[in-house]
Amino acid sequence: MYKTIKEKLQSLIAGGFFHIFIGNTLVKMIAFVSSIVIVRLVNKNDYAYLTYADNLYNYAISFAGLGMSSAILKYCATAASKEEDKAYFNFAMKYGTIFEALLSLIVVGYVTFSAIPFPEAKPIVYVLVLYPVFNNILSTVLNYLRAHAENKVYAKAAVIQTSVVFAGSVIFVLIFGVQGIAVARYIAIGVAVLGVWKTLQKHLQGIETARLDRIKIKNFIVMSISLMMSNLFSLIMPINETTLVSELLRSETITANYKIAIMIPGQLSFVTQSIIIYYFTIVAKTEDKKQVWKISKKVGWMTAGILAVITIVGAILSPLIIRIVYGSRYEDATALSTVFWIVYALNAGIRMIPMNFLPAIGVAKFNAIMAAISCGVHLIITYGAIVSFGIWGAGIASGIVYILSGVVYWIYFRKKCLEDTA
Template structure:
């Protein structure tokens, strides 16, 4: 238990709690914003907004062609402050060029919808501004992280998200859709108040990393994020194709709580990412990290699953009304799947990312998505909605074991 106490002390010493709680606040703000806009917008406006938001979600992981992910990983690896600044400047300038290209492609997508939805170009335009704002926000956040300023990262994240949701609520209330679009388009640019010009003045392009390796990592990080998002969209799309809207509603209700429990593991590991990247060749550190992670998250996972199992019907009734209480076994299957996800996929996927093996993440994410489609094609027709729950859980668990196997091979090769 002594090693666990040291592990937790190091987490607080690195100000990891600031990152953890800022990401938690960001998630709460996003939920509140979504809940509010659903209530105040007419169905037709919300429908059009949802179309653009879905396209936006596809483009967001490719922000700067992965320049921010590369900055976080490679900037964490080097201990030289001058090299960090040089890398940040290079990735900001080069990434911004790619971001403009990406934003132009995003805006061009609107022309596929203009004939059917006459006001959609205007919505796409405001989301394009938001896409550029996100680029600056993510870059500045990554820069704070590589210099070990987790408190600064938390401050900028909290300001952008809290003020963002306040602006969204006020402007949406008084100006409807136009107010909402203005709020989401311009609030990410609040991050520019923390832009450190000193890091970019008279900084030569001088760093030891191979540029091809930097961009390969960034693109694979973007692809992995996209495939992970696709995994949690493909289940609904397959279910809507194989069954009906009632089945989709029951499944969405059953998965909502299980899918969100992984936030605990994800935010915890994101808080530790720079430390993990710095120690990517330290076999003892990585081995101890896995052991201590399990000391925390095995009890948490067992507790979550036990509470969910005992009070499954009550939980569904409390949060979603009594008409969804019959989905309790679907809920349990998914809860078990996501608990295993925390212990396998979340852990080893983030470790592989931190040690620079992002390509493995991309391959396994693709295989996991393929397995989901394969399993659901057989199981949904036989078992209905619970067949989809089994398909998703099995896919995540198999994908998690593949990631674990890949990381253990990497660990074994370290001296």
């Protein structure tokens, strides 16, 4: 047993698993400290305006460059040649970035010509206009590195980006106010790209770009759109929740308290994401679907166990954490935060593993359909719950949808794995 455990640990270390996990942990810790600093540097109203502006751009970012930045994880990991590999990367970078630029312009047009709940947020929206574009460029580069198992470099870039955002946010908020956060984000993305440039060139430099035929382009776009729909509707669920809180309750205080309440529990997903980042390419390259199911079950149980411990501790310490971290002015968010520890644990512990592994085995259509249904049901339930129960309705609605959709995802994932081996 000792030998088996030792060999497994050595395999994980060699594959960069701990680089990813430790890197993601550092990223979340730095981002957490950064959020504390921002909350304390700006007043409650400005924080609400930043939350509103970020929420609008999160819609654009959720499209992930029409899903192309996600599709290269599958296509570049299994490309028939280096030339084809480069072709998929270039295609995703070009058209995905153009698509994000169009979405950014739509957001600017919306806040300019619509009666938004927080008009004071307009300057922040304007200065963040390039954020979805830059974010897509970085995401495409990092996903390409993940597709080639450059996990150590990926983790390094994530830590660099978050560290620069943190330091830059403090400096530029003091100089420009809340709008300085945009400047910090732009600089951080640039530094992160430069940090991985040498590794990126190792895979692309001197390689001719293959000409993709119509069938390959069509298949890539179909996979991209399917992944986009799946990721979009999944990511839009919490965004819709925030939007409904802002639109229905129209209170800067409640919006700010809600943001604080979900901020720490929302970090639970990083545990699952770290594990998925490592195992995605392993699952994608495993031809035996029965073996995929065995791997996925182990990953699922391991993830659920880790999250259960973290959630219990987090929920118990939630009042103390908020009082120490954010100050007494946010003490009224402690009870709500406890609820969201449970809600986000349900998402990260039940739903995320099968939802992310389905595309790894080439199944994306179901993901898109299921995500769309979940999003629609969540929107309806959240609207009714907030109208009936106020801010507490947001947590109730999300918890119900995460449980139901998570069970369906696992059932379907098991079915696909076992039917392919029959």
